[in-house]
Amino acid sequence: xxIFSNKxxxxxxxxxxxxxxxxxxxxxxYYILTSENSDELLTELTDYLATEKGPLEYDKESIxxxxxxxxVKLLKTVCKTIQIDCKNTIVPKTWLNAKIGVKxxxxxxxxxxxNFYIVDKPIYQADTKSYLITAYDKMIESMIKYxxxxxxxxxxxxxxxxxxxxxxxxxxxxNLGNYPNYxxxxxxxxxxxxxxxxxxxxxxxCVATSGNFLFTLEDVFTYKTPTExxxxxxxxDLKNSNVNIGKKYGPINMITFTxxxxxxxxxGQDEESIGNNGLTEINIINNKLLAxxxxxxxxxxxxxAINGLEYYTYDVDTAGLLIFEPLDRFTIxxxxxxxxxxxxxxxxxxxxxLVETTYTDEPEDNVSDFTSQMPTTNQIKNAVIKANKSAGQxxxxxxxxxxxxxxxxxxxxxxxxxxxxxxxxxxxxxxxxNLATKDISIISDNIDITNKGIQLKNGxxxxxxxxxxxxxxxxxxxxxxxxxxxxxxxxxxxxxxxxLKHGLQIHYNIPENFQIISAYVQLAHIPTINEYETxxxxxxxxxxxxxxxxxxxxxxxxxxxxxxxxxxxxxxxxLPKTALNWDNGTWDSDGYTGDVNNATKVTTGDxxxxxxxxxxxxxxxxxxxxxxxxxxxxxxxxxxxxxxxxVIGYLPFTN
Amino acid sequence: MFxxxxxxxxxxxxxxxxxxxAQFLYPKLWGSDTGRETLAxxxxxxxxxxxxxxxxxxxxxxxxxxxxxxxxxxSPFQTLTYYDTSKKANITMTTYSGDWAxxxxxxxxxxxxxxxxxxxxxxx
Numbered sequence: 001x002x003i004f005s006n007k008x009x010x011x012x013x014x015x016x017x018x019x020x021x022x023x024x025x026x027x028x029x030y031y032i033l034t035s036e037n038s039d040e041l042l043t044e045l046t047d048y049l050a051t052e053k054g055p056l057e058y059d060k061e062s063i064x065x066x067x068x069x070x071x072v073k074l075l076k077t078v079c080k081t082i083q084i085d086c087k088n089t090i091v092p093k094t095w096l097n098a099k100i101g102v103k104x105x106x107x108x109x110x111x112x113x114x115n116f117y118i119v120d121k122p123i124y125q126a127d128t129k130s131y132l133i134t135a136y137d138k139m140i141e142s143m144i145k146y147x148x149x150x151x152x153x154x155x156x157x158x159x160x161x162x163x164x165x166x167x168x169x170x171x172x173x174x175n176l177g178n179y180p181n182y183x184x185x186x187x188x189x190x191x192x193x194x195x196x197x198x199x200x201x202x203x204x205x206c207v208a209t210s211g212n213f214l215f216t217l218e219d220v221f222t223y224k225t226p227t228e229x230x231x232x233x234x235x236x237d238l239k240n241s242n243v244n245i246g247k248k249y250g251p252i253n254m255i256t257f258t259x260x261x262x263x264x265x266x267x268g269q270d271e272e273s274i275g276n277n278g279l280t281e282i283n284i285i286n287n288k289l290l291a292x293x294x295x296x297x298x299x300x301x302x303x304x305a306i307n308g309l310e311y312y313t314y315d316v317d318t319a320g321l322l323i324f325e326p327l328d329r330f331t332i333x334x335x336x337x338x339x340x341x342x343x344x345x346x347x348x349x350x351x352x353x354l355v356e357t358t359y360t361d362e363p364e365d366n367v368s369d370f371t372s373q374m375p376t377t378n379q380i381k382n383a384v385i386k387a388n389k390s391a392g393q394x395x396x397x398x399x400x401x402x403x404x405x406x407x408x409x410x411x412x413x414x415x416x417x418x419x420x421x422x423x424x425x426x427x428x429x430x431x432x433x434n435l436a437t438k439d440i441s442i443i444s445d446n447i448d449i450t451n452k453g454i455q456l457k458n459g460x461x462x463x464x465x466x467x468x469x470x471x472x473x474x475x476x477x478x479x480x481x482x483x484x485x486x487x488x489x490x491x492x493x494x495x496x497x498x499x500l501k502h503g504l505q506i507h508y509n510i511p512e513n514f515q516i517i518s519a520y521v522q523l524a525h526i527p528t529i530n531e532y533e534t535x536x537x538x539x540x541x542x543x544x545x546x547x548x549x550x551x552x553x554x555x556x557x558x559x560x561x562x563x564x565x566x567x568x569x570x571x572x573x574x575l576p577k578t579a580l581n582w583d584n585g586t587w588d589s590d591g592y593t594g595d596v597n598n599a600t601k602v603t604t605g606d607x608x609x610x611x612x613x614x615x616x617x618x619x620x621x622x623x624x625x626x627x628x629x630x631x632x633x634x635x636x637x638x639x640x641x642x643x644x645x646x647v648i649g650y651l652p653f654t655n
Numbered sequence: 656m657f658x659x660x661x662x663x664x665x666x667x668x669x670x671x672x673x674x675x676x677a678q679f680l681y682p683k684l685w686g687s688d689t690g691r692e693t694l695a696x697x698x699x700x701x702x703x704x705x706x707x708x709x710x711x712x713x714x715x716x717x718x719x720x721x722x723x724x725x726x727x728x729x730s731p732f733q734t735l736t737y738y739d740t741s742k743k744a745n746i747t748m749t750t751y752s753g754d755w756a757x758x759x760x761x762x763x764x765x766x767x768x769x770x771x772x773x774x775x776x777x778x779x
Contacts, residue, residue, distance in 0.1 A: 014699040018686075037704075037776045061776065235694035243694060319693055334694070353688025353701045 001229045001328045002111050002217070007104045012320050013236050017103035020066040020350050021110065022084055024096035030056050033088060035063035035350070038108065062087040064130055065351040066098060068113045072326045072344040074282070074363045075207045077199060078214035079139035080326070082116045085351075089131040094118045096135060100322055100350055111322045114217040117141070138215045141170050142198040150192055156185040159298075163205055163213075166198055167221050174221040180305035181208040181298050190288050207287045208298040210305035214326055226311065226329045226342045234333040239317040239355065245332060245339055249362050250310030254281040255303045256386055257290045266296055267386055267393070268303030282306070282363060312339035315359035322348065322356065466515040466650035474508035474645040476620070480526070484545040484622045484638025503621035504643045510613045516649040519608040521550055523620060524601050525594035526640045541632060545639040546624035547591035552610050553617040591623050594639050611647065618645060656740045663709065664736040665750075665772065666727050673720060675767065676712035679737070681705050684777065704777025707748065709737060713768050721757065721765055728755045728770050735772050748774040 019036040037060045065085035072078050082098050090096065097115050101108030116135030123132040151165050160182035167174040176182070191201050206213045211225040253273035257266035284290060293299050314332060324330065328343045344360040386395040392411035397404065408420040442449040447456055453464030462469050482502050506521070527544040592602050620643050656679065657663065660671030682705070689700025716724065727733060732751055739746040750772040758766040 013693075014697060015702050016699070017702050017704070037779055236697060238694045240692055240694050240696075319688065319699055351687070352703070353686035355688060 001227075001231065001325055002323050004111065004323055005104060005109055008102060008109050009323070011104045011109070012102045012322065016320075016354075017108075018320075018350060018354055019101040019103075019108050019110075020063050021099040021101065022063060022066070022086070022096050023099075024090060024094050026091070026094065028055075031088070031090075032056065032058050033062045033086060034060045035066065037061050059088060064128065065349070066100065067347070067349050068098060068100075069347045070326050070345070072212060072214075074212075075210065075284070076212060077139055077142075077202045077206055078212050078326050079199075080114065080116075080137040080215075082113065082135050084133040084135070085125070085128070085130050086122075086133055087130050089122045089124070090118055090133055092118050092121050100348070102322070112217050114215070115219055138172065138219050138221075139199065141172075142166075142202055144198055146191055146196050146198055146201055147193060150189070153189070155189060156187045158183050158185055159205060159208060162186055163202070166202060170198060172221045173219065175216075176221070176223050179209045179211060179223045181301050184208070184298055184301070186289070187292070190292050194288070204288050207284055208289055208302050210302050212327060217325075224327045226309070226327050228329045229324070231323065231328075231330040232333050232338075233316075233318065233321065233330060237318045237321060238332075238334065239319060242315065242317040242357070243334065244315040245334055245337065246313030246315070248310060248312050248339075250280045251277055251308045252280050252282055252306055252310070253277065253308070254279055255284065255299070255306065256281060257284045257287065257299060258386070259291050260286050263386075265386075266290060266293070266299045268296075268299060268307070270307050273308070280310075310340075311342045311360065313360050313362055314339065314341050315361075316357070318356045318358065320348070320354040320356045321358070324358075464650065467513075467652040468650065469517075470514075470649065470651040472508070472510065472514075472645075472647040472649075474506050474647070476504040476506045476643045480524075480640050480642040482638050483525070483548065483620065483641040484543070485634035501622050502638070503619050504641060506618040506620075506643055506645045507615070508611075508618070508645050508647070509615045510611060510647060511651065512613050513652040514613055514647075514649050515652075516608045516611055516647060518606045518649075519611050519645065519647045520604045520606060521618065521620075521643055521645050522601060522603045523548065523592065523641060523643045524599065525592070526599040527594060527596055528638065528640055530635050541636045542596045543636045543638050544594040544596045545622045545641065546593045546637060547622060548594070548620055548641075549591040549623045550604065550607075551619040551621065553619070594641075608647075618643075656738050658738050662738045662745075663711070665733050666730070667734075668723065668727060670711060673713050673716060673724065674711055675714045678710040678712075680708040680710065681741075681778075682708060706774045706776070707737070707739070707746070707778050708771060708773040709735065709750075710769065710771045713770070715767050716765050718763065718765075728752060732775070733772060735774075739778070742778070746778065748776065748778070750774055 017036075019034055019038055021035075022031075022033040024031050063084060063086050065083070067083040067085075068080065069082070070078060070080040084096075084098070095115055095117050098113045099110040100113065101110040103109075114137055116137055117140050118133060118135045119140060120134065122134075124130075125132055149169070151162075151169055153162070153165055157165070160176060160179070163176060164174060191204070196204075202213055209223060211223050213221065213223055216222055251273055253270040255266075255268045259265055290299055290302075311329070312332070316332070324343045324346065326343060326346075330341055330343065332339045332341050342360055343358060345358060347357045349355050349357075386393070386397070394409040396407040398406075403424065404422060405424070406420075406422040408418070408422075410418040410420065412418075439451055440449075441451065445457065447454065447462075449455075452461075454462040456462065460469075481504055483504050485501050510516070525545065525548070527542055530541045530543055594600060620641070622637065624637065657671075657674075657677050661669045663670040663674070663677060684703040684706055686701030686703055691698050693699060713724075730752070732749055734747060735750045736745050736747040738744070753771040753773075755768055755770045757768060760766060
């Protein structure tokens with residue numbers, strides 16, 4: 001930041017009187033040009049009256065417009081420029097000095113904008129009869145080809161000594177200090193034969209410093225990072241148009257380096273910061289120093305130095321600030337917010353009035369526009385390939401409007417290797433997807449596919465080495481049928497004079513090698529309403545079965561069907577003749593008794609221990625030993641029912 | 656301020672004996688950034704300076720007098736000296752002049768006329 005008096009900013013705001021001064025030396029005269037008619041300059045700038053510089057030409061009110069500008073990019077050299085609209089022409093190859101003065105009390109206080117070199121012939125503007133002069137600061141001297149006059153140095157050489165060698169070669173004064181990577185060694189001349197300028201080389205070297213190379217107002221080559229000034233810009237400084245305070249950029253917590261083949265070979269990241277603040281990444285492209293930094297020596301220190309840098313983006317017009325130099329950090333106090341900003345871009349326009357426009361955008365990728373740089377032929381917008389050699393990681397990432405597809409390869413000595421894919425859709429268009437002899441596991445939030453099978457996270461196994469989980473259903477013969485003591489006209493044994501019971505038979509067939517997980521029988525019991533037709537009007541009878549038990553046939557080949565039913569328990573063909581365990585639900589050791597009014601469903605407990613592969617039978621029968629006294633009685637002890645056997649297990653895979 | 660008969664001299668000609676009235680105007684010139692253009696609404700801008708302007712009312716001039724003065728009036732620029740009360744001194748400045756006219760109502764008699772002279776530069 002420039003040095004200024006306590007009253008300077010106060011005098012600049014509100015009603016002010018301004019002047020600009022351009023001073024230069026021609027072959028035979030010394031010129032002072034001003035925008036105002038102010039004689040006091042002669043006394044303020046007495047140094048310039050030295051006679052050895054030739055006669056003084058004092059040309060007041062000859063400057064129409066003065067326009068100092070700088071544009072700073074992160075990790076780059078800075079070249080400040082100035083444009084002067086002037087009644088005088090100044091021949092090329094002339095150095096000039098520019099100042100802007102603000103009247104403080106009775107005299108002007110001047111801010112020096114440094115020395116500038118005119119490269120090209122001024123442009124004559126016929127309409128205003130004036131000349132448009134463009135000049136650059138001392139950095140312009142580095143715009144010469146390196147290969148024409150390469151440095152004769154002994155390698156290895158430290159980064160700083162290489163920079164100093166360039167300064168000496170160009171005849172520059174320098175004051176560099178110990179910037180990041182200043183003492184790191186460069187093993188060889190990596191710039192020879194690359195058709196680079198000295199400016200290109202300084203740009204390349206600048207990246208590793210995490211800061212910027214630039215000239216001071218005294219023409220000393222130096223190094224600078226964002227530097228706090230504690231100055232505040234507020235609504236008294238801001239114009240009432242073009243005031244845009246953007247979002248905070250950073251903190252920077254990731255740096256990547258991408259070489260000329262679009263492969264990212266170096267990655268530095270602060271996981272904690274990323275977790276706390278989100279990712280802010282700088283991508284450095286095609287830096288020759290880092291391209292030779294295979295061990296990441298320069299890169300790591302660069303990352304450590306720049307990690308955490310943050311500032312607000314903004315774009316404002318002001319009534320004039322005049323005090324800031326490149327990379328000065330200051331605060332914009334606006335709308336109740338205090339935003340820490342860095343002076344990256346500044347454009348001062350002094351003519352009939354004064355407007356200073358300053359802005360900071362988010363940095364673009366740090367692209368080196370070296371003249372020798374080969375154009376990337378396969379670069380895709382928002383597509384990066386990152387190869388972090390030191391971390392053993394490769395990332396392929398394409399981003400389009402927030403849609404990301406990413407493939408990530410990770411190696412870790414302790415945790416093994418990872419192949420991570422992130423995509424909305426994964427399509428395999430290959431004809432063969434050969435995983436033979438590979439032990440593959442797919443682990444997800446909902447389902448795991450491992451060598452143990454396919455398992456849901458709720459514990460269910462869909463398939464394992466025994467086969468695919470399946471359910472077999474076997475329903476009783478005839479579907480819904482009579483269950484109890486009555487079956488049409490066949491339930492009465494005229495020989496014995498007794499009534500017979502009618503049951504439900506379930507025939508089932510369980511495949512070989514079917515591994516049973518569980519099995520149960522479900523009975524749907526439906527009470528019936530009957531009217532005894534032989535005695536019309538004698539009434540309706542609600543009928544239901546009682547003490548229904550389930551029997552298992554253990555000898556299928558010996559099974560016989562008693563067409564007319566059973567007078568008591570099933571005969572020898574049904575073993576065991578004891579009830580299964582019906583502890584589940586209303587099935588108990590006495591069997592299940594249906595409801596007289598409502599249809600009901602009841603289910604057995606797990607009966608898998610009674611089941612084997614192959615064909616067999618089950619029988620559900622009313623075991624109520626209450627003697628049936630007659631037709632109506634038998635009718636009342638009979639329901640309509642259906643029974644189904646469910647067998648759950650693994651169906652073996654077959655060729 | 657008109658302090659004596661030679662207070663106003665234009666191109667070396669003292670105007671005192673020809674004048675019946677002299678107006679001394681001190682208009683202020685402001686830069687293009689002037690106004691209430693800051694967010695705070697304060698008035699501000701670049702003050703370019705005071706550009707003195709003299710409006711001189713001449714009496715009825717004879718033909719001989721007018722032949723002396725009219726080249727001065729016709730000239731786009733003049734060198735004018737006047738007494739400035741702020742500077743407490745005689746100020747010499749380059750001026751440009753406004754249009755002027757001679758009105759004759761009677762043969763050979765010129766009516767009084769008015770000419771303005773404005774400084775090309777701000778008063779230092």
